[in-house]
Amino acid sequence: MRDYRIEQIRRAEAYSHTEAYNKLALFEPGSWLSGPVKTILELLPHFQNRRSFRGLDLGCGVGRNCIPVIQALRGIPCVMNCVDILPLAIDKLRENAEKYRVESSINGIVCSADQYPIAEEQYDLILGVSVLEHLDSVDTLARKLDEIYRGLRQDGIACFVINTSIQEHDRSSGASRNVQFEINMSTGEMERILDAAFSGSEVLRRRVVHYQYDTYRESGIVRLDTDVLTYAVKKRS
Template sequence: MNRIEFIRNEEKKYHDFCYDNYQLFKEGSWLHKPVKTVMDLLPLFSSKKNINVLDLGSGVGRNSIPIAETIKDKNGKVVCVDLLDSALCKLEKYSKIYNVEEVIRLEKADIENFQIQPNEYDIIIAVSTLEHVKSEETFESVVRKMEEGTKRNGINCLIVNSEVEERDLETNKKLDALMELNLSTEVMLNKLGSIYTGWEVLKNMVKPLEYNIIRNERPVLLRTNAITYVLRKNIG
């Protein structure tokens, strides 16, 4: 098993555990509410019908279900892409519970291989998913597909972790961060800026964050510089 396979296996175990033990929109985990930055985008499309949304790395629907609820009466669609069966199975269940199953389309795929047609979506979101691609070249390829797949005046919303560190809370030992692509914040921002040339930047923020997570039944502190990057395509 190579390093990428090992990391993805560990991430699968972590997410499977979360999806089995924590409920969507219930207190107790990061699943308890959608990302505010994502939800703040929706009023920008309040007068538009037939909205197409792409959620790359959708998980169990933390963001896509609230989006679907908002655009349901406007003939909107949300395409939810995830590689984990556990995520898609739960998402299908939650979409029925929240009565948005006709709005949501499930796609099992690695975001590296998911095909995005040019000018296909009004909104593309990628929350804590782009750092899980296998290389810098793949990162750039996926982001360029997002850029090309966005309609005029459409929006891309990226939240991506950089400079990730992990530390065992019991021994205080620094661990190898289990992140496929762990770039410096400066390098990540430079890459994004070079791809989104000519787009209007609506939000560009770097926020240091800390999380307590479990790795192999041991408590681990994860530190990261979380980049929030929101842009609008070719306005005016």
């Protein structure tokens, strides 16, 4: 059955990222694409002694995180499967992978994270930066987290950055708007779901920071207020 709410949110998300990816170059100073998520770089020493590395980047965008990961692990044979629902993101990811000479290590895949099947015990690192809140339901989120846990190899790491407790306002009038995220949970609720999915794993990072930022909507620019949860776990041997 068609879900008009999800379709509407996905149109809004595609619009805002099409605008962003057409206007901003990867690593453009002063923009949200200026550099990778710092926590991800801080996790990389865990992989320095591996003989090979396999990663998965869900909602990879144009390569802001996966490209620096591959660059930092130079010398280790690396492959990253990089998944995004937006074809433009994957086109630009491929261009950027060539530009930064990591194209042989990056597989760009156009697919929704809801649908992308995660093979068991395949990955050293699974990233989900600003994507889990775009899964199509809370049930899908719980199922996907279970798949991610199973998809990690022993000592593999999952790292998520998730918008929670989100509010959306029209920037010029200040009027409150419907939030264009499929899942909008309180931070505590999201932490409880993550803790349940990764019980028995070692929590490497748990941090919440309040952010305000602007994004594009067809009606104009809106301001988002969000508590951004960074959560990283290591699957125990």
